[in-house]
Amino acid sequence: MSLHQRLRAATASSHQGLEDALDWRARVATLPGYRALLARFHGFHAAYEPAIGLALADEAFWGPRRRFAALAADLAHLGMPDAEIATLPLPSAVTFADEAAAMGALYVLEGSTLGGQVIGRHIGAVHGLTQAGLAYYRAHGRQTGVMWNAFRARLDRLSGDPEAEAAALATGTATFDALRIWLCAPDSSAACGAG
Numbered sequence: 001m002s003l004h005q006r007l008r009a010a011t012a013s014s015h016q017g018l019e020d021a022l023d024w025r026a027r028v029a030t031l032p033g034y035r036a037l038l039a040r041f042h043g044f045h046a047a048y049e050p051a052i053g054l055a056l057a058d059e060a061f062w063g064p065r066r067r068f069a070a071l072a073a074d075l076a077h078l079g080m081p082d083a084e085i086a087t088l089p090l091p092s093a094v095t096f097a098d099e100a101a102a103m104g105a106l107y108v109l110e111g112s113t114l115g116g117q118v119i120g121r122h123i124g125a126v127h128g129l130t131q132a133g134l135a136y137y138r139a140h141g142r143q144t145g146v147m148w149n150a151f152r153a154r155l156d157r158l159s160g161d162p163e164a165e166a167a168a169l170a171t172g173t174a175t176f177d178a179l180r181i182w183l184c185a186p187d188s189s190a191a192c193g194a195g
């Protein structure tokens with residue numbers, strides 16, 4: 001099994017758990033609900049993106065995968081004042097010891113751009129958004145498949161190195177769990193279902 005296949009298998013139940021708990025259709029049904037969900041993602045990306053970028057130390061690969069600025073732009077478009085965006089809550093800081101650990105965490109964030117295409121189309125249709133206000137979910141847009149394939153190719157360069165595989169699997173599952181807990185926290189202004 002390639003590292004990607006192992007990561008996918010190891011996190012399949014976490015993905016299902018997150019999908020079930022998130023109840024995204026209900027949360028994005030209103031603009032305030034959608035904005036509150038983006039605010040939670042903003043906090044998560046604020047904590048994870050610098051740590052991933054530092055450990056990867058490869059701006060050409062990492063730069064186009066940052067989505068923090070898209071979150072801030074969407075929130076501003078949806079009427080959140082800059083001062084409020086700047087003081088949104090953050091989860092605990094994380095650090096990644098090496099490239100493999102960072103790739104495990106990035107697997108979760110990059111993977112979310114796949115299902116995010118479905119969610120983004122739904123939000124666009126419900127709220128009449130096309131570009132502005134939808135940048136986070138549009139993410140790589142038409143390049144989604146290309147970006148995902150390039151991500152997987154880099155991930156699978158770590159295949160066969162037991163230490164790297166263990167590190168990526170550990171951070172992949174931990175990141176899924178951390179994201180579920182963060183998105184479903186009591187102060188996320190929306191109830192998450194069981195899971």
Ligand code: HEM
Pocket residue numbers: 004007008015018019022024107108109110111112113114115116118119179
């Ligand atoms: C923030 C929440 C989510 C995260 C972090 C996440 C993460 C991921 C990851 C890591 C993958 C890649 C799986 C692989 O290795 O092939 C993926 C794929 C996918 N996810 Fe999610 N996901 C999330 C929410 C959702 C939701 C709510 C849906 C439901 C619409 C969804 C639908 C999908 C679909 C359709 C794929 C593509 C499966 C494929 O083409 O094989 N995801 N997601």
